[in-house]
Amino acid sequence: MPDVSPLDAGAAGLFGPHNLPYGVFATADDPGRGRIGVRIGDQVLDAGAAARAVGSPDAGLLGHPTLGPLLAAGRPAWRRVRAAVADWLTGAAHRDAVAPHLHPLSEVTLRLPIEVADYVDFYASEHHATNAGRLFRPDGEALPPNWKHLPIGYHGRAGTVVVSGTDVTRPSGQRKLPDDASPVFASSARLDFEAEVGFVVGAPSVWGEPVAQGAFADHVFGVCLVNDWSARDIQAWEYQPLGPFLGKSFATSVSPWVVPLDALDAARVAPPARDTPLLPYLDDADEQPWGLDLRLEIRINGHVVSRPPFATMYWTGAQMLAHMTVGGASLRTGDLYASGTVSGPRPDELGCLLELTRGGRTPLRLPDGTERGFLADGDEVSITAWAPGRDGTRVGFGEVTGRVLPAR
Structure with a gap:
């Protein structure tokens, strides 16, 4: 587990809580499984695992191996999920639940973030x-x-x-x-x-x-x-x-x-x-x-x-x-x-x-x-x-x- 809290990880820089870009990543211990990731500082949050850990109703959207279902859900869902992720990463209430699901950026493999349609x-x-x-x-x-x-x-x-x-x-x-x-x-x-x-x-x-x-x-x-x-x-x-x-x-x-x-x-x-x-x-x-x-x-x-x-x-x-x-x-x-x-x-x-x-x-x-x-x-x-x-x-x-x- 990274020796840094979610709040510290995103307190400053190009990838703080004001940004929260989405991607898809895999880990060395499970290279065959893609996961939705959100970048915070120099770490990647496993969004699906974090959602399950905090009991989020959006765990289904974030638990897919691609961004497709989240993209298709529309703007109200995008805004709701983004606000929730920001809260998980900056709020003290979720710190212990979320921290185990942060991965150093240097230790993950980043994949094509979307399944390109046209x-x-x-x-x-x-x-x-x-x-x-x-x-x-x-x-x-x-x-x-x-x-x-x-x-x-x-x-x-x-x-x-x-x-x-x-x-x-x-x-x-x-x-x-x-x-x-x-x-x-x-x-x-x-x-x-x-x-x-x-x-x-x-x-x-x-x-x-x-x-x-x-x-x-x-x-x-x-x-x-x-x-x-x-x-x-x-x-x-x-x-x-x-x-x-x-x-x-x-x-x-x-x-x-x-x-x-x-x-x-x-x-x-x-x-x-x-x-x-x-x-x-x-x-x-x-x-x-x-x-x-x-x-x-x-x-x-x-x-x-x-x-x-x-x-x-x-x-x-x-x-x-x-x-x-x-x-x-x-x-x-x-x-x-x-x-x-x-x-x-x-x-x-x-x-x-x-x-x-x-x-x-x-x-x-x-x-x-x-x-x-x-x-x-x-x-x-x-x-x-x-x-x-x-x-x-x-x-x-x-x-x-x-x-x-x-x-x-």
């Missing part, structure tokens, strides 16, 4: 879209004509969403340089990361009924970090006219912790001013918008290369959800949708190597003297983030990390 990826940063457009269309308009009218997105591959710490094999596929007479089949030579923010859907919706922006918090359980790995050379050859396919589908990494929306009240901000009128279902001028002040940091092999600000995103998570469902598509518990690359206006706020190196033309120099236009085999990419919390606290998101393995 995966959608957006393109919501004006800075990223403009920078990429200038690289792809140097003689044309940087933004496509629809970009400021709707959140552009594509459906990804749910089956290749993996948890942080999973190695990523360099993909192979067709690629063709502009001067080549025909394409070749080869491993990607322009492998990239994309620092993104993901939204985890809890409560489902009815097929055929759009979900309005005002219902965002009733359906979205929380937020995680995403690295949408991208094979730029495969992507460039295949994406017209239907968009990304093999250049994106080989792997998408997510952080092991899902931060509840209720932990992000203090991080809500207005999105950047928009210069294009929006259709009513996307117009958020008359309600409190769901811009979020998240501060990301990207490292390659431990070296910080960028700090993108999520507050600069043109489209909010609520607008993405409204657009994703406006045609009648239903939400399912475990749906994941991501923001697209998060980039700011400054050179040190760009969220992928495509932008940071101008398509590989101006490589990054790392502290060991090596240069990167795109990722090399053996490179490890790590994305972390925090957001302002209540009363001057900070809300941590953990990290999403992946190492590049050679092509098979």
Whole structure:
């Protein structure tokens, strides 16, 4: 049993009682059984065991090996369970009952926090879209004509969403340089990361009924970090006219912790001013918008290369959800949708190597003297983030990390 009380464990830091992110973990003595965990400081609370120990009526929801039943239970249950867990961890009445169910973070294995139903990826940063457009269309308009009218997105591959710490094999596929007479089949030579923010859907919706922006918090359980790995050379050859396919589908990494929306009240901000009128279902001028002040940091092999600000995103998570469902598509518990690359206006706020190196033309120099236009085999990419919390606290998101393995 950890030699620290629940209250002491969560008294300060990025993972105090103001945060309480959810995940799924296993222990060395029982590696085959997943358990719902709540992070508090540098420990993980076995939420199901703690609920049983205190006689909670929510022991059934928390005793599953996945987050699915809790996600599906809806917002009233999310708030009730969150308040209960905070009480267990900070109240003296439950200290003795809860303490045996705290596990050191260093001694558990973190698993994929959700069973991913569908995966959608957006393109919501004006800075990223403009920078990429200038690289792809140097003689044309940087933004496509629809970009400021709707959140552009594509459906990804749910089956290749993996948890942080999973190695990523360099993909192979067709690629063709502009001067080549025909394409070749080869491993990607322009492998990239994309620092993104993901939204985890809890409560489902009815097929055929759009979900309005005002219902965002009733359906979205929380937020995680995403690295949408991208094979730029495969992507460039295949994406017209239907968009990304093999250049994106080989792997998408997510952080092991899902931060509840209720932990992000203090991080809500207005999105950047928009210069294009929006259709009513996307117009958020008359309600409190769901811009979020998240501060990301990207490292390659431990070296910080960028700090993108999520507050600069043109489209909010609520607008993405409204657009994703406006045609009648239903939400399912475990749906994941991501923001697209998060980039700011400054050179040190760009969220992928495509932008940071101008398509590989101006490589990054790392502290060991090596240069990167795109990722090399053996490179490890790590994305972390925090957001302002209540009363001057900070809300941590953990990290999403992946190492590049050679092509098979």
